[in-house]
Amino acid sequence: xxxxxxxxxxxxxxxxxxxxxxxxxxxxxxxxxxxxxxxxxxxxxxxxxxxxxxxxxxxxxxxxxxxxxxxxxxxxxxxxxxxxxxxxxxxxxxxxxxxxxxxxxxxxxxxxxxxxxxxxxxxxxxxxxxxxxxxxxxxxxxxxxxxxxxxxxxxxxxxxxxxxxxxxxxxxxxxxxxxxxxxxxxxxxxxxxxxxxxxxxxxxxxxxx
Numbered sequence: 001x002x003x004x005x006x007x008x009x010x011x012x013x014x015x016x017x018x019x020x021x022x023x024x025x026x027x028x029x030x031x032x033x034x035x036x037x038x039x040x041x042x043x044x045x046x047x048x049x050x051x052x053x054x055x056x057x058x059x060x061x062x063x064x065x066x067x068x069x070x071x072x073x074x075x076x077x078x079x080x081x082x083x084x085x086x087x088x089x090x091x092x093x094x095x096x097x098x099x100x101x102x103x104x105x106x107x108x109x110x111x112x113x114x115x116x117x118x119x120x121x122x123x124x125x126x127x128x129x130x131x132x133x134x135x136x137x138x139x140x141x142x143x144x145x146x147x148x149x150x151x152x153x154x155x156x157x158x159x160x161x162x163x164x165x166x167x168x169x170x171x172x173x174x175x176x177x178x179x180x181x182x183x184x185x186x187x188x189x190x191x192x193x194x195x196x197x198x199x200x201x202x203x204x205x206x207x208x209x
Contacts, residue, residue, distance in 0.1 A: 001025070001069050004076075008065070010058040021059060024049055025070060029112040037067065037120045067128050074113050075135040081106050082142055092150030096204075097197040099146055100172060103139075104193040107176045114176050140165045147204060157205030168200055 001021045002009060011017040027048040031040045042063060046053050060066045082102055089095045107114045121132040143165035150156035158164040175182065175192055182192055 001073060004072055005060075005069060008061065017059070020051075024051070024056065024059060024066075025073070026112070028066060028070065029116050032116055032120060033112060036123065037063075037116070038123045064125060064128070067124065068131075070113070071117065071128060071131050071135070074110070074117055075131070075138075077110065078106065078135065078139060082139065092146050092153055092155050093201060096143075096146045096150065096200060097194075099142060100168070100197045100200065101190070101193040103172045104175050104189050104196075107172070108189045111176055111179070114173075118173060118177060136169065140169050143168050150204065156201075164204060167203070168196075171196055171200075 002014060002017050006012070009017060009021075011020065024045070028037075028040070028045060031044055031048055040063075042053065042056060046056055049056070060069060082099060085095055085098055085102075089098055117132055117135075121129055124132060140162075144161050147156055147158055147161045147164050151158055151161065175189065187195075
């Protein structure tokens with residue numbers, strides 16, 4: 001947040017700005033996930049963070065700017081993590097399993113952030129909603145690329161690559177949207193990711209032992 005918005009954030013010292021921004025973001029997510037971002041006022045945020053309105057305005061000028069900053073973080077983290085698979089993965093099946101596992105692990109690590117974007121997107125202002133949709137489309141494109149690679153190598157037999165990717169993406173989202181369902185069943189993030197990867201491979205026509 002500080003790096004991207006350095007021109008507008010008035011607090012320039014990272015030692016001060018970074019923990020303060022982290023605190024503001026976490027309180028925003030907690031309040032928004034409890035009552036909705038649209039219903040949350042900056043006065044609510046001031047009370048929740050223990051910061052004055054003036055102190056908040058040192059970091060952002062409006063709720064819309066704060067929303068933009070949060071969306072930036074989610075989009076950048078997703079692209080940085082999921083867009084750079086480790087070297088040494090032998091084929092598209094291994095890359096698909098890694099992509100699903102990394103996506104689940106990332107949403108587990110940033111649960112409040114992903115829940116916020118998923119649950120609040122419909123109520124975002126048009127520009128923010130378009131950015132959220134575009135970010136999701138970029139994630140689907142990562143799945144499409146792996147599926148297409150597997151099809152070209154004869155590992156997958158998907159007839160419609162884009163549609164297959166569109167099916168997999170919401171199944172990954174189910175982990176954090178309906179997390180309690182899996183917790184009641186004693187399913188760990190690792191088991192969920194492994195099960196989904198195996199399911200996806202079969203659906204794509206791969207021979208899975």
